[in-house]
Amino acid sequence: MDLSFGEEYELFRKDLKAFIKQNRHEALGGRLKSDKTDAWQKRLIENGYTARTIPKAYGGYGATLDIVKSRIIAEEFAHAGVAGGMSNQGISMLVPTLLEVGSEEQRLKFIQGTIEGKIIWCQGYSEPGAGSDLASLRTSAVLDGDEWVVNGQKIWTSSAHIADWIFCLVRTEPEAKKHHGISFLLFKMDTPGIEIRPLVDMTGAANFNEVFFTDVRVPKDQIVGKRGAGWMVANAILGHERDMLGDPNGALSRLNSLITLARSESLNGDKLIDHPVYRDRLMKLQGRVMAMQYNDMRILSSRLNPGQDAKIARMIVKLQGTELRHDIEGLGIDMMGEFGLCYGDNPDLRDNGAWQSQYMFQLGLIIGGGTSQIQKNIISERGLDMPREPRAQQVKSQEANSQ
Amino acid sequence: MEFGLSEEQTLLQDSVQKFLSGEVALDRVRESTKNKNDKAIWQGLVDLGISGMLIPEAQGGVAMGTLDAAIVAEQLGHHVTPSPFISTAVIAPTILSTTSTHNDLLAAIALGESRVGIALGDSIALRHDQGVKEDKGLLSGKATFVLDTNADVFLVAAQNKSIYLVEKDQLKINNRTTIDLTRSTCELLLDNSKAELITSDESVYHQAINIGRIMLAADTLGAAQCMIDQAVSYAKEREQFGRVIASFQAVKHMCAEMTAGLEPCRAMVWYTSHAFDNLPNESEMTTCHCKAHISEIGKFVAKTSTEIHGGMGFTDLVGLHYWFKRIGFNRQLLGSPEMLRSEAAALQGLRNV
Numbered sequence: 001m002d003l004s005f006g007e008e009y010e011l012f013r014k015d016l017k018a019f020i021k022q023n024r025h026e027a028l029g030g031r032l033k034s035d036k037t038d039a040w041q042k043r044l045i046e047n048g049y050t051a052r053t054i055p056k057a058y059g060g061y062g063a064t065l066d067i068v069k070s071r072i073i074a075e076e077f078a079h080a081g082v083a084g085g086m087s088n089q090g091i092s093m094l095v096p097t098l099l100e101v102g103s104e105e106q107r108l109k110f111i112q113g114t115i116e117g118k119i120i121w122c123q124g125y126s127e128p129g130a131g132s133d134l135a136s137l138r139t140s141a142v143l144d145g146d147e148w149v150v151n152g153q154k155i156w157t158s159s160a161h162i163a164d165w166i167f168c169l170v171r172t173e174p175e176a177k178k179h180h181g182i183s184f185l186l187f188k189m190d191t192p193g194i195e196i197r198p199l200v201d202m203t204g205a206a207n208f209n210e211v212f213f214t215d216v217r218v219p220k221d222q223i224v225g226k227r228g229a230g231w232m233v234a235n236a237i238l239g240h241e242r243d244m245l246g247d248p249n250g251a252l253s254r255l256n257s258l259i260t261l262a263r264s265e266s267l268n269g270d271k272l273i274d275h276p277v278y279r280d281r282l283m284k285l286q287g288r289v290m291a292m293q294y295n296d297m298r299i300l301s302s303r304l305n306p307g308q309d310a311k312i313a314r315m316i317v318k319l320q321g322t323e324l325r326h327d328i329e330g331l332g333i334d335m336m337g338e339f340g341l342c343y344g345d346n347p348d349l350r351d352n353g354a355w356q357s358q359y360m361f362q363l364g365l366i367i368g369g370g371t372s373q374i375q376k377n378i379i380s381e382r383g384l385d386m387p388r389e390p391r392a393q394q395v396k397s398q399e400a401n402s403q
Numbered sequence: 404m405e406f407g408l409s410e411e412q413t414l415l416q417d418s419v420q421k422f423l424s425g426e427v428a429l430d431r432v433r434e435s436t437k438n439k440n441d442k443a444i445w446q447g448l449v450d451l452g453i454s455g456m457l458i459p460e461a462q463g464g465v466a467m468g469t470l471d472a473a474i475v476a477e478q479l480g481h482h483v484t485p486s487p488f489i490s491t492a493v494i495a496p497t498i499l500s501t502t503s504t505h506n507d508l509l510a511a512i513a514l515g516e517s518r519v520g521i522a523l524g525d526s527i528a529l530r531h532d533q534g535v536k537e538d539k540g541l542l543s544g545k546a547t548f549v550l551d552t553n554a555d556v557f558l559v560a561a562q563n564k565s566i567y568l569v570e571k572d573q574l575k576i577n578n579r580t581t582i583d584l585t586r587s588t589c590e591l592l593l594d595n596s597k598a599e600l601i602t603s604d605e606s607v608y609h610q611a612i613n614i615g616r617i618m619l620a621a622d623t624l625g626a627a628q629c630m631i632d633q634a635v636s637y638a639k640e641r642e643q644f645g646r647v648i649a650s651f652q653a654v655k656h657m658c659a660e661m662t663a664g665l666e667p668c669r670a671m672v673w674y675t676s677h678a679f680d681n682l683p684n685e686s687e688m689t690t691c692h693c694k695a696h697i698s699e700i701g702k703f704v705a706k707t708s709t710e711i712h713g714g715m716g717f718t719d720l721v722g723l724h725y726w727f728k729r730i731g732f733n734r735q736l737l738g739s740p741e742m743l744r745s746e747a748a749a750l751q752g753l754r755n756v
C-alpha cells in the first residue's frame with residue numbers, strides 16, 4: 001500500500017492549487033454558452049486543466065493520458081468549490097466516442113467546438129418504447145442517395161431545446177437482429193423536419209424534451225463507425241456515463257454543504273450539528289461518502305496496476321453513488337424541517353432551493369442512465385455470474401405448458 | 404372485538420371517493436394549483452357535509468368522530484385534493500368546540516361560510532425567528548407554515564400555548580410557496596394585533612396539534628396507496644424486453660415491499676384515530692408514532708413508485724410528483740419524524756434524566 005502519488009504529482013497539485021487561488025474569481029461555470037464560461041473553459045484548456053488528453057490538433061491540451069493527474073484536477077476543483085472544466089453530454093460522451101471510433105474528419109470538425117463549449121450536443125437514445133431496453137429502439141434511417149432519411153421519436157432528451165447537434169441512435173438495418181441493426185448518426189438540430197417539445201419534469205424545470213423526426217435528411221458521412229455498429233459505438237462510452245453519474249467528488253461536495261447547513265441552521269436554540277440524531281445521520285452519510293471515495297481510489301489503482309481487479313468495485317458506482325446523493329439531499333430537507341419545504345419564490349429558501357430540487361433531480365439520475373434495477377441486474381448477472389431471468393418467449397411457453 | 408370500518412364509514416369513504424375521482428381528477432388539481440383557488444372544490448366537499456363532520460349537531464354539524472375524519476383525509480391524500488379540510492373542518496372545530504363562545508363560527512364553518520386558518524405549529528420546532536408573543540391581550544410576531552392562505556380568520560397559538568382568534572384585517576398575510584402546490588401555506592405577521600383569547604388550556608393546544616397529525620398521517624396513507632396503485636397498474640401496462648415490467652421479479656418485489664410497508668399503516672391510522680376519541684392515556688404517544696412511521700413508509704413509497712415509472716415518473720406528464728410532494732409536505736408539518744419520535748419517548752418517560 002502506498003498512497004502517495006510521488007513528487008511530480010505533488011508539484012502538479014501545488015501548481016493547480018495556486019492557479020485556482022489566483023483565478024477563482026473568473027470561474028463562473030455551469031451555464032451553457034455564456035461568454036464568461038467559454039472564456040473560463042478556454043483558460044482551463046490552455047493550462048491543461050480540462051480537455052487535457054485531447055490532442056492539440058483537435059483543440060485540446062495534448063498531454064498524454066495520466067489518470068492520476070485527471071484525478072488530482074477533479075479533486076482540487078471540488079475541494080475549492082470552483083467550477084472545473086465543463087461537463088456536458090457532448091464533452092463527456094461524444095468526444096470520447098469520436099476519439100475512439102470517429103473518422104479523422106469528424107474529429108477535426110467537432111471536437112474543438114465541443115470542448116470549448118461552442119457546440120452543445122444532446123443524446124438521442126431513449127424512445128417511448130425503448131428505455132431500459134434501449135436496443136429495441138425504432139427510429140429509422142433509410143439511405144436515399146447521399147442522405148439518410150430519419151423518421152421517429154426520441155424522449156427524455158436532455159438539453160435538446162438548447163442543443164446545436166444531436167448524437168442519435170437509429171435503426172438502419174431493419175432485417176438484422178436488434179442489437180446489430182443500429183447506427184450512430186450526428187446531425188444538426190436545426191435540420192428541417194425536427195420538432196422539439198420541452199417536457200416539464202418534477203422539479204418544475206424543463207430540461208428534457210420529446211424530439212420528433214419527420215423525413216430529416218442527414219448527409220451520408222455523418223455516421224460514426226460502420227452501419228449497424230451503432231450499439232457498440234454507444235456502449236463504448238456508456239460505462240463512462242455511469243462513472244460520471246456516481247462521481248464521489250460530487251457527493252463529497254454536497255456532504256460539505258450539508259455540514260455547513262448543520263452548522264448554520266438551528267433547532268430549538270441549538271445548532272443542528274449539536275443534535276445527536278441529525279449528527280448521527282450526517283456521520284452515516286459521511287461514512288458512505290468515504291467508502292465511495294476509497295472505492296474510487298481502488299478503481300484508479302486498478303487502472304494504474306494492471307494486475308489489480310476492481311470489476312465489481314466499478315460496477316456498483318452508479319447504483320451506490322446516485323442513491324447516496326439522493327440521501328444526502330434528503331437529510332438536508334429533514335434537518336430544516338418545515339423550512340426544508342420552501343420552494344420557488346419563497347424568501348425563506350436556503351441555498352437557492354438546492355436541497356429540494358436536488359432531492360428530486362438525484363431521483364431522476366437514479367432512473368436515468370440505466371435504472372437502479374438495471375444496475376442490480378448487471379451486478380448480479382455480470383458481476384456475480386448469476387443466470388438471467390427467463391426470456392419472455394420462455395415465460396409464455398411455460399405458461400402455455402402449465403395450462 | 405371488531406377492528407375495522409363500520410358500514411357507515413365504508414359508505415362515507417365511498418361517497419368521498421366517488422366525488423373526488425369524478426369531480427376532482429388530476430386536471431382539476433392542476434388547474435386549482437395554477438390559479439391558487441380551491442374554492443369550488445371545497446364547496447363540493449361542503450355539499451357532502453364534510454365541513455361539519457366534527458361540529459356538534461346543535462351548530463349544524465353531524466358530530467362524527469376522528470376516524471371518520473381520517474377516512475376523509477385519506478381520500479383527500481389519495482386524490483391530492485387541494486382543500487382547507489385539515490384546518491377548517493378538523494383543527495378549528497376541535498379547538499372551538501371546547502368553548503361555548505363561538506357557536507356562530509362553528510355554524511358558519513359547517514355551512515361552508517367561513518374558513519379558519521391554523522397557525523399552531525411554531526413551537527414544535529423553533530428554527531428561526533418564528534413565534535408569536537402575547538402582551539396585554541395583543542399579539543406580535545411571526546407565524547410560519549400557516550395552513551390556508553384563503554382563510555377569513557385565523558387561530559393562532561402564542562408561545563405560551565394559549566390559542567387566539569385573529570381577524571384577517573389584524574394581520575399581514577404573506578403567501579409562501581412550498582414544494583406542495585396542493586397545499587396553501589402562508590406566513591402571518593402580527594404587530595400588536597387585536598386577538599380574542601379562545602383558550603389557555605394547554606391540553607386543547609395538544610389536542611389540536613395531535614388531531615392535525617392524525618389527519619396528515621391519514622393523508623399520507625391515501626397518497627402513498629394511490630402511488631402504489633399507479634405503480635402497479637403502470638407496471639402491468641409498460642413493456643420492455645418484450646414483456647410487461649410487472650413480470651420482472653425486481654419490479655414485483657418493489658411493489659410487494661411498498662405494500663407490505665403501507666398495509667400496517669392503515670391499521671395504525673384506524674387505531675390512532677380510535678385512541679384519540681377513546682383512549683386518552685395512549686393517544687398522544689400513538690399519534691406521534693403513527694405520523695412518524697407513516698412518514699417514513701411514505702417516503703419510501705414516493706421514491707419507489709416513481710422509480711417504477713422510469714423516466715415517465717420524473718416528468719410532469721403523469722403528474723406523479725403531486726403525490727411525491729404531498730407526502731414530503733406531510734412529513735415535515737406539525738412535527739418531523741425525528742421530533743415526533745423524541746416526543747414519543749418523552750411521553751413514556753423513556754429517558755435517563
Ligand SMILES: Cc1cc2nc3c(=O)[nH]c(=O)nc-3n(C[C@H](O)[C@H](O)[C@H](O)COP(=O)(O)OP(=O)(O)OC[C@H]3O[C@@H](n4cnc5c(N)ncnc54)[C@H](O)[C@@H]3O)c2cc1C
Nearest residue numbers: 125126131132156158364368369371373653710711713714
Ligand atoms: C433525468 C433524466 C435524464 C435523461 N436524459 C436522457 C438523455 O439525455 N438522452 C436519452 O436518450 N435518454 C435520457 N433519459 C432516459 C433514461 O435513459 C431512461 O429513462 C432510462 O433508461 C429508463 O428507461 P424508461 O424510462 O423507459 O423506464 P423503463 O425501462 O420503462 O423502466 C420502468 C421500470 O421497470 C424497471 N425495469 C425495466 N427493465 C427491467 C429489468 N429487465 N429488470 C428489472 N427491472 C426492470 C426499471 O428499473 C424501472 O423501474 C433520461 C432520464 C432521466 C430520468
